[in-house]
Amino acid sequence: MNSMAIEMLVPRYGIAWYPWAVQYFFLIALSYATLWLAVPGLIFGKKAWMPTARIAMLACVTTTLVGPVALLADLHQPLRFWHFYGYPTPRSWMSLGSFILPLYLGSVVVLAWMSWRPALKECSQASDGWFSKVAGWLSWGNWKIPRPLMVLVGLAALALSIGIMLYTGAEVAIVRARPLWHTYWLPFAFVATGFIGACGLVMLLNRISQARNAIINRQMFSVMIGACIAMGFIALTWFLDGVNAVDGSVAIALDSIKDSTQWRNTALWGSVAGIALFVIAIILRLRERLWGWGWLVGLLALHVAWMFRWVVLMNVQTVARNSAGYHNYDMAFGSYGLMGILGTFGLWIAAILLIDLLIPWRGHEARAITDKSSSSSDISTGAPSHG
Amino acid sequence: MDPIRRSLLGQLAKLTAGAALVPLSSVASAGINDQPPRRGGNPEKRYGMLIDLRRCIGCQACTVSCHIENAAPLGNFRTVVSQFEVEHEETGELATFMLPRLCNHCENPPCVPVCPVQATFQREDGIVVVDSDRCVGCAYCVNACPYDARFINPRTQTADKCTFCAHRLEANLLPACVESCVGGARIIGDMRDPESEISQLIEQHRNELMVLKPEKNTLPQVFYLGMDERFTTRPDGIKPAIWDVANQNGKEIGYEFDGH
Numbered sequence: 001m002n003s004m005a006i007e008m009l010v011p012r013y014g015i016a017w018y019p020w021a022v023q024y025f026f027l028i029a030l031s032y033a034t035l036w037l038a039v040p041g042l043i044f045g046k047k048a049w050m051p052t053a054r055i056a057m058l059a060c061v062t063t064t065l066v067g068p069v070a071l072l073a074d075l076h077q078p079l080r081f082w083h084f085y086g087y088p089t090p091r092s093w094m095s096l097g098s099f100i101l102p103l104y105l106g107s108v109v110v111l112a113w114m115s116w117r118p119a120l121k122e123c124s125q126a127s128d129g130w131f132s133k134v135a136g137w138l139s140w141g142n143w144k145i146p147r148p149l150m151v152l153v154g155l156a157a158l159a160l161s162i163g164i165m166l167y168t169g170a171e172v173a174i175v176r177a178r179p180l181w182h183t184y185w186l187p188f189a190f191v192a193t194g195f196i197g198a199c200g201l202v203m204l205l206n207r208i209s210q211a212r213n214a215i216i217n218r219q220m221f222s223v224m225i226g227a228c229i230a231m232g233f234i235a236l237t238w239f240l241d242g243v244n245a246v247d248g249s250v251a252i253a254l255d256s257i258k259d260s261t262q263w264r265n266t267a268l269w270g271s272v273a274g275i276a277l278f279v280i281a282i283i284l285r286l287r288e289r290l291w292g293w294g295w296l297v298g299l300l301a302l303h304v305a306w307m308f309r310w311v312v313l314m315n316v317q318t319v320a321r322n323s324a325g326y327h328n329y330d331m332a333f334g335s336y337g338l339m340g341i342l343g344t345f346g347l348w349i350a351a352i353l354l355i356d357l358l359i360p361w362r363g364h365e366a367r368a369i370t371d372k373s374s375s376s377s378d379i380s381t382g383a384p385s386h387g
Numbered sequence: 388m389d390p391i392r393r394s395l396l397g398q399l400a401k402l403t404a405g406a407a408l409v410p411l412s413s414v415a416s417a418g419i420n421d422q423p424p425r426r427g428g429n430p431e432k433r434y435g436m437l438i439d440l441r442r443c444i445g446c447q448a449c450t451v452s453c454h455i456e457n458a459a460p461l462g463n464f465r466t467v468v469s470q471f472e473v474e475h476e477e478t479g480e481l482a483t484f485m486l487p488r489l490c491n492h493c494e495n496p497p498c499v500p501v502c503p504v505q506a507t508f509q510r511e512d513g514i515v516v517v518d519s520d521r522c523v524g525c526a527y528c529v530n531a532c533p534y535d536a537r538f539i540n541p542r543t544q545t546a547d548k549c550t551f552c553a554h555r556l557e558a559n560l561l562p563a564c565v566e567s568c569v570g571g572a573r574i575i576g577d578m579r580d581p582e583s584e585i586s587q588l589i590e591q592h593r594n595e596l597m598v599l600k601p602e603k604n605t606l607p608q609v610f611y612l613g614m615d616e617r618f619t620t621r622p623d624g625i626k627p628a629i630w631d632v633a634n635q636n637g638k639e640i641g642y643e644f645d646g647h
Contacts, residue, residue: 005484005625009445009470012462013535016526076524076544083504083523091421094527095503174420176497176603177533248602256621322488322535322599323469324625 007324015317015329018336020074023344025168025309027067029194030201032161034060035108037198037223042115043154051213052220053115055205058361059198061112062351064105070344071101073335093174097167104164107157113138114150119360134358165191172312179253180316185238192234193308195227196277200301205352207295211362217294221285224301228278235274256319260326266311273304420500428510432577433608434551435513437585437596438487440613442570445470445485449564449573456552456563463538465489465549466564471618471625486618487573489564490515490536490549491599491607498528498537507546512577513608514553519545533603551575578608588612 034056040046041053072078084098117139124136169187176182199220206216242250257263277300284290284297318327331337355361445468453459453466466489473482496515499507506521507528517528522545529537529546540547552562556575560566565573576585589596589610597614598607600621611619 003476004474006472006474007469007625008472008483009468011464011467013538016529016539074525076526076539077522080521080523083506083521087504087506087521089423089503089505091419091423091500092503092527093419094501094525096419098503170419171527174501175531177531317530320621321533322621324621 010323013320013327015314015327017313017317018074019310019314019331019338019341020070020336020344022306022309022313023070023341024067024074025190025313026197026306027063027070027344027348028164028168029190029305029309030198031060031063031067031108032104032164033191033194033198034063034202035157035161036195037202037220039154039158042111043151043158048215049219051211052202052216054361054363055202055209055211055216056198057112057115058209058352058355059201059205060108062348062355064108065351066344066348068101068105069347070340073340073344093167093171097164097171100160100163100167104157104160107153107160111150111153111157114145114153116359116361116363117145119363123360131358135360138359165194176249177321178316178319179249179256180319181312182249183238183241183247183253185234185241186312189231189234189238189308189312192227192231193305196224196231196301197305199224199227200298200305203294203298204302207298209356209362212292214288214291217291218285218288220294221281221291221297224281224297225278225285228274228281231274232278235271262326263315266315270304270307270311273300273307277301277304422495422500423505423508425509425511425513427508427516428512428514428553430511431579432512433579434492434556434575435578435585435589435608435610436489436492436551436565437574437588437610437612439570439572439574439588440485440487440611442572443468443485443487443568444570445483446569448567448569449487452563452567453549453552456555457550459547460540460542463540463547465536465547484615484618486611487564488534488536488599489609490532490551491534491605491609492549492551494606494608495604497531497533497603497605501527501531503527510553514551515548516550516553517546517548519543519547522546533600533605534607 038053038056038060041049041051042057072081075081084095088099089095120135120139121142124132124139126132128135166187169190172181173183173186203217203220205211206213206220238250239254241247242254245251277297280297280300284293314329318329320327333339335343447468450464450467454464457465459465466487469486469488471484471486473484474480475482492509492513492515494513496509499509499515502508503525504521504523506519506523507515507517509515519540524539524544524546526539526546529539532548537546537548539545552560552564555562562573562575565575574585574588576583578586578589580586581590592612596610596612597616597619598610599619600607601619
């Protein structure tokens with residue numbers, strides 16, 4: 001262009017998807033990833049994975065319950081949610097998702113109930129006031145759940161979780177109007193970062209629930225290292241696709257942000273955090289005496305998983321499509337912004353506490369935790385105690 | 388029974404009856420993200436617009452009249468004229484470039500198939516509309532439109548966009564933006580009628596017409612005459628203007644629309 005141009009007049013375009021969307025994508029990714037961490041122990045009978053499965057199931061149920069609340073809040077007309085079922089539209093990924101999501105939620109809740117039921121029944125037989133009474137109601141009868149039925153529900157949940165992975169990824173990736181979204185790699189990146197965050201969450205819950213099981217952290221470090229390698233591969237391939245113009249959309253996407261210092265900083269931050277997480281996870285995996293710090297790595301992992309979604313869903317919306325530069329986005333304080341984010345997390349913590357209060361989700365390990373005799377796998381030394 | 392509950396039950400009945408009647412083959416053959424069949428409107432017409440940029444003076448009369456006609460909330464626009472100050476790098480000569488924007492009523496509108504409740508649809512005459520009674524406000528269409536032609540109307544909390552003033556066309560009136568254009572730059576008409584002004588202009592300037600973002604494969608039906616190709620896509624190397632006008636205390640002015 002042998003001329004310079006200044007845009008004189010242009011309206012300000014606001015963002016259309018609010019931080020609620022980030023919360024939903026974050027929670028639902030944690031949900032399906034923790035489900036996958038729970039199934040080796042719970043469904044495929046791997047004894048060594050049973051402690052991980054218990055914590056992962058708690059994480060899975062709470063994120064599955066709270067995630068859809070955030071999704072509903074992102075609708076501008078939340079009371080019209082029934083229109084999804086009144087006017088089914090199989091050609092729209094969002095509509096497909098609206099059918100997969102309740103089925104998935106149902107299967108996860110039933111699976112969790114099945115896995116908690118033996119402990120609930122035991123609790124109902126103890127004389128613990130109304131806790132026993134609630135446990136009696138929740139365990140619902142004296143019959144025994146056949147193992148094949150539980151495996152069947154677990155497999156159904158697993159299959160539906162693939163549907164969730166597919167629809168959440170595809171829903172965003174098909175949007176040609178936003179080149180930064182329009183790539184085959186996006187769904188894979190959501191899943192990989194979902195697993196990174198889920199491993200972190202399990203390690204964090206391992207610490208704060210006082211389970212402090214060393215085996216859990218070892219397993220989570222291994223899965224997290226795998227997920228980090230996958231994410232590194234995805235990010236690198238996406239970038240090379242763009243640089244070498246293999247994928248036109250990626251090239252346009254890189255072009256749209258190449259001059260922005262903010263985006264450069266974001267990319268740098270993401271890469272540094274991701275690589276740091278990868279290196280720390282390897283170091284900790286190799287040194288058993290450091291396993292107690294898993295919860296700290298867990299926090300970093302959750303940060304990476306959440307920030308990835310924030311950048312993808314929020315920051316991308318600020319890249320102007322028809323005008324020059326970037327649109328301003330100042331996060332509102334109210335329910336469309338900060339309060340929405342805090343509220344979702346508050347609801348999530350409340351769900352965890354409520355389940356922790358009413359349901360003996362720890363199963364047979366509960367006694368081990370309360371009498372503190374599980375010294376062989378206790379990793380509480382070396383790390384600060386949070387009660 | 389109160390009307391809301393009655394309509395809810397009615398919808399549920401439709402849902403269950405519909406589920407029983409939908410043949411599985413039709414679900415299987417309807418590819419994800421394919422265009423649904425068009426509905427409503429006059430099947431004998433195909434509306435389109437031609438904007439003669441040589442006649443646009445950037446007065447924003449279209450912006451204002453559209454705003455009034457369609458009661459768009461302040462700060463949101465169904466149509467607007469982008470203005471650029473262009474400086475020749477060698478001679479330093481200055482020129483102003485005007486670019487009216489509105490919904491392109493694409494032949495392949497990316498906003499339609501994404502709608503999860505079929506609230507946004509294309510009529511048989513090509514006009515893309517939103518049923519605001521059905522819209523759930525998920526804003527998927529707002530993100531799917533490459534032209535920023537859609538927005539969530541904060542008053543109705545549903546998707547809002549240019550309709551070519553379909554309500555006026557039905558009453559044999561011109562859309563507000565066309566009616567108010569002082570230079571006569573905007574020409575709307577039925578492109579299926581070879582005698583219409585737009586058909587003749589398209590025929591006459593076939594090789595000069597341009598559309599916005601042709602690479603998105605949306606097949607826009609708003610054609611620009613006298614367009615500079617460099618402005619058909621997101622302008623490269625263009626400096627954004629000052630969006631936020633702050634007062635002496637650093638507080639933003641100019642976007643204070645709350646309470647209007």
